[in-house]
Amino acid sequence: MLNVQDIRKDFPILNRKVNGKPLIYFDNAATSQTPQQVIDVIVSYYSNYNANIHRGVHSLSQEATDAYEKARITIQKHFNAKEAHEIIYTSGTTHGINLVANGFSSLLKKGDEIIVSALEHHSNIVPWQMLCERTGAVLKVIPMNEDGELILADFDALLNEATKLVFVNHISNALGTINPIEYIIDRAHSVGAAVLVDGAQSCPHLKPDVQALDVDFYVCSAHKICGPTGVGMLYGKEEWLKKLPPYQGGGEMIAEVSFEKTTYAGLPHKFEAGTPNICGGIAFAAALDYMNAIGFENIAAYENELLSYATERLLQIDDLKIFGTSEEKTSVISFNVGTIHPYDIGTILDKMGVAVRTGHHCAQPIMDFFKIPGTIRASFMFYNTKAEIDAFVVALKKAIMMLS
Template identity: 60%
Template sequence: MYKVFDVAEIRKDFPILHQTIHGKPLVYFDNAATTQKPQSVIQALSDYYNEINANIHRGIHTLAERATAEYEATREISRQFINASSTEEIIFTRGTTEGINLVAATFGKSLKAGDEVLVTTMEHHSNIVPWQMLCEEKGATLKPIPINDAGEVILEEYEKLLSEKTKIVAIVYVSNSLGTINPVKQMIDMAHQHGATVLIDGAQASAHLEINVQDLDCDFYVFSSHKLYGPTGVGVLYGKKALLEAMPPYQGGGEMIKDVSFTRTTYNELPYKFEAGTPNIADTVAFKKALEYINEIGKPVISEYEHELLTYATESLQEINGLRIVGTAKEKISIVSFIVKGIHHQDIGIILDTQGIAVRTGHHCTQPLMNRFEIPGTSRASFAMYNTKEEIDKLVKGLHKVIKMFA
């Protein structure tokens, strides 16, 4: 773990940051969409294909054994990263979205007509649509948990929604649009008191907060590699062992079976029961390097620095006339969404891009949330460990230029 956080040294590890866009040094503020990759992750991908490439679990030759060992090493470090009790509880997926869909399609089979699923108003579409599809199929009802004007869950309203009809509560740990950190530990306990099963969407939280699934006592937790400085196309589903064992397989095929005949098939043990077919081996192997990189620096050190960036950006942006920050929760990660009076968010994004500044614009896959605030979308600046206050100054300068152009 680093004793002193040195952002200049950190930046040296990320090759993509050292380029120009439209003749300007790149300022990358779209980290909530995907993070950039350190050289160690990029090198791991190259090394895998140069030195190891083989299918896993099935071969007895040396390359197959090496590939399997590297793949399973990622499972173990993923277990440690969220403090799961066993690697049997770590299922590799293509990402957070597939993890949620897996739970909805398997555990969700137990839903009956009249049952209820609760989500928050700030959910990503990936944590709304799978439950909508399930509810339509089962005759169940999807109910949103209200939020206040700051973008915080109203716990009193959540309590009112909970009942014996509540079977699943699926809630985002951290909002990708607002940066709000939800009180998920409390919300999990409240749901369990009513006998509900809880899934936590940890896509945004996992890069910024210490995650301990045993302490949270969540039933399922999902997150993605690419939000954690790792490759795209890899994710993790954590589930309590008893639940995973009781759930039917998600897909059929190789690897998820023990024995196959034309009359009967028996399924493999956890976690392989849910990992049909040849997986995304190289990216999963490289994901280990991303988690090692985070662990080496230390999540507390990263979080402290990112909070400094959030505070600095919030104070700087609030000084711009006509700009309003959307999402002012007391507990936030390093995301600032904003609107500027009289200027469409897409125009803001386009003009900032000409200055080399990458921000996200639109509804951020949270249309119901935007409807709650009665806006079509926002501009979103999201910060990672390799961003600097000087880059935030460039964002402020760029926004002044945008406003001047539309004056």
């Protein structure tokens, strides 16, 4: 069991007021909040050993290098990657996806097929469209149903010998649907296709084991896992990372450089050109340590409790419709109320101290499927409470009354 009141003391921002009201932060799917323990790690880095890494012989550089590479091992162990060099630091999920898409430009040819799901964030759609434009490959889409679930029979029908890559998010950011990625990975591998899983929304709520999943690529962002913005991770199987060319050229990713020829460094440095977000990488590991100390099983159980409670409370409101009703779902609720525009409700909720996300959530194809302009999205983390949900419902009813 979680002691939520004690946990909330770790998050300074939860004590602030917005428009004179206590902050109720239900925008966790966009970014989570950061505990003091992680903030302290960031302050310590810049206060005590801020230096560039890998190339320095002085003490600060060596300390920073040790902390950065130790953090990589922490991330490796958290995701159960076989080797530390299979963990590539990125600026976030989008960077990781683009790195892989760019690499496959040299591996695909005209007529090859790649498959993406209808539930994707734009960051797991646009890079693959760009890849198809560069290579002549064909993009196909796994359709979804009214519950916000992928239609697996249609996925099976799309697979064939021409399929080279399959991309799917572990959890939908817009609907909260948990996708059956084990099935998708297994079926894709049966035709020789590689699989990339977008874990941006899953990693705050569960603990992916990349070896057990047998996934080829897995990407995520630290800022959704109680870490800082501007840093993330690409996991790739060593065999695939060796096949992909470097994404960017510059310092750190080279072995030797002359004006005649450059040879590239081995993994992971081949994909880490330039000065990285050193502090971000160290703080990313600190955030994982923080969440592991709480326990992901405890987090999942409590967040499911919040999801059930909030769903029950919201469905008591007249004309409120929830989008995304999959049985396998995480703590995200997307909804609309009658014909009221989501933006209008979100604006009034903010005046009452409630932070929710409104719009298409960078998942416009999902909104087009439901024929709506967007939704109001409330997303919960383990530091949220039922009392906050109650206050949110009261504020929502006031907003509806004002707009009706």
